Amino acid sequence: MTQASEPSEAGNVSGAGRHPRRHPQKRKALIGKLTFMAVGLVVGIIGMAGFVTAIEWTNRTEFCVSCHSMQINYDEYKASIHYKNRSGAHAQCADCHVPKALGPKLVRKFFAVNDIISEMSGTIDTEAKFMAKRGELADRVWTYMIKSDSRECRSCHTYDSMDLEKQNNTAKRKHPQAALEGKTCIQCHKGVAHKMPPRED
Numbered sequence: 001m002t003q004a005s006e007p008s009e010a011g012n013v014s015g016a017g018r019h020p021r022r023h024p025q026k027r028k029a030l031i032g033k034l035t036f037m038a039v040g041l042v043v044g045i046i047g048m049a050g051f052v053t054a055i056e057w058t059n060r061t062e063f064c065v066s067c068h069s070m071q072i073n074y075d076e077y078k079a080s081i082h083y084k085n086r087s088g089a090h091a092q093c094a095d096c097h098v099p100k101a102l103g104p105k106l107v108r109k110f111f112a113v114n115d116i117i118s119e120m121s122g123t124i125d126t127e128a129k130f131m132a133k134r135g136e137l138a139d140r141v142w143t144y145m146i147k148s149d150s151r152e153c154r155s156c157h158t159y160d161s162m163d164l165e166k167q168n169n170t171a172k173r174k175h176p177q178a179a180l181e182g183k184t185c186i187q188c189h190k191g192v193a194h195k196m197p198p199r200e201d
Helices: 002-014 024-057 068-078 093-097 102-121 127-147 169-181
Strands: none
Touching: 024 102, 068 102, 068 127
């Protein structure tokens, strides 16, 4: 019995049957790759959190009206039902002008850079200049809202949730008709939060 077990012990001593040790350089390379991936993940998370925070920070009404040219719009908005009403619902600038979904929101933010450029270049930095361009600016916003099927309006208002019995006679008649015809909110509700621009037509 003792002699039969000797080859087995000899085999163990020689290292047969054991897994070969990983080469130190390969082990070092693997640790380096894992460390790089972990650091990249942390940096990515921090970067994304910072980006989302910046986007949301620019959605605040305080940020929007920090531009002098927006003061006229802000004063009109404060006199509207979107600012003060019997239910206490309070719409912010972004609720009407910035999409909720990330993709459309980023597109909208990209085009909003034009507003900053206009402010800095003095295109609409006085009331007279603003009023001269107001019709053009309003048309641009209305066209955008029609193309998006009044997406931002519909984040709060939908035909399905309307209680027609609580609406006035005109709204009772018009809303079901508009729903059937596929009309979008902005086609009938211009000048709700801001005054209508002076127009020749």
